[in-house]
Amino acid sequence: MSGELSPIDKAKFVAAKRAVEYVEDGMRVGMGTGSTAAWMVRCLGEMVREEGLNITAVPTSTRTAELARSVGIKVVSLDEAKWLDVTIDGADEYDGNLNLIKGGGGALLQEKIVATASDQMVVIADISKQVETLGAFPLPVEVIPFGWQTSKALIEETLIGLDVLGRTTSLRMNGDAAFLTDEGNYILDLHLHRIGNARQMSLVLNQIPGVVENGLFVDICDVVVIGYGDGKVEVRDINNGTVEESRLDFVESDNLFADLED
Ligand SMILES: O=C(CO)[C@H](O)[C@H](O)COP(=O)(O)O
Numbered sequence: 001m002s003g004e005l006s007p008i009d010k011a012k013f014v015a016a017k018r019a020v021e022y023v024e025d026g027m028r029v030g031m032g033t034g035s036t037a038a039w040m041v042r043c044l045g046e047m048v049r050e051e052g053l054n055i056t057a058v059p060t061s062t063r064t065a066e067l068a069r070s071v072g073i074k075v076v077s078l079d080e081a082k083w084l085d086v087t088i089d090g091a092d093e094y095d096g097n098l099n100l101i102k103g104g105g106g107a108l109l110q111e112k113i114v115a116t117a118s119d120q121m122v123v124i125a126d127i128s129k130q131v132e133t134l135g136a137f138p139l140p141v142e143v144i145p146f147g148w149q150t151s152k153a154l155i156e157e158t159l160i161g162l163d164v165l166g167r168t169t170s171l172r173m174n175g176d177a178a179f180l181t182d183e184g185n186y187i188l189d190l191h192l193h194r195i196g197n198a199r200q201m202s203l204v205l206n207q208i209p210g211v212v213e214n215g216l217f218v219d220i221c222d223v224v225v226i227g228y229g230d231g232k233v234e235v236r237d238i239n240n241g242t243v244e245e246s247r248l249d250f251v252e253s254d255n256l257f258a259d260l261e262d
Pocket residue numbers: 032033034035036037089090091092101102103104105106107108111
């Protein structure tokens with residue numbers, strides 16, 4: 001990437017820049033996956049290199065692990081870290097209760113395990129991710145490859161009894177082949193348009209044989225940091241609503257932007 005960043009990238013950057021203020025010296029930090037999370041990794045990398053911040057990171061994908069290492073962050077497995085102080089991750093949608101749809105990047109399983117093993121989950125997003133009701137974004141469901149068509153049929157049958165507007169499902173592809181998660185599983189995208197009861201949907205989906213996990217994050221996220229293209233940042237807290245509005249200066253530091261590819 002070269003030249004001026006787009007407003008959407010600036011929004012992602014300022015959200016990430018504000019969110020890394022939740023990270024303190026000595027913390028064990030869960031690192032999400034996706035283009036917004038990548039900004040957070042770069043910001044933390046800069047703090048490690050420039051300010052001597054001492055953190056240990058647990059990434060949620062091989063992509064994030066590679067990026068974290070490349071910017072100088074110490075990476076360990078979740079089993080080594082055992083428990084995390086904070087996880088910072090992106091999302092595909094968030095609603096007024098800070099419930100989420102995640103998994104657009106295919107990393108929902110590790111993301112959910114890591115977020116659940118954290119004292120606090122901070123989501124970073126631009127305002128386009130905000131919805132009144134979850135479901136406009138297709139809901140990713142990770143299934144094992146064995147008998148995946150049976151799992152797909154069972155999911156479609158189950159959807160008949162649930163409060164949704166659409167019921168089509170599709171196998172996520174990577175070119176001509178099925179997309180494979182880091183665990184070697186498939187992703188089914190559920191085109192539901194509106195999810196009336198996210199908690200019920202999540203519980204029901206995870207009962208279906210072959211389903212490993214779904215992309216609904218209910219009662220997991222504590223804080224959403226929302227970035228805007230003009231540098232405005234809003235912080236919403238699950239207990240207190242909007243707790244802060246501020247503006248961050250946008251400085252195109254070579255350290256952060258020199259190696260951008262996506
Ligand atoms: O859940 C995710 C990956 O599994 C991502 O956080 C989500 O897809 C948002 O990605 P981006 O920040 O690129 O919009």
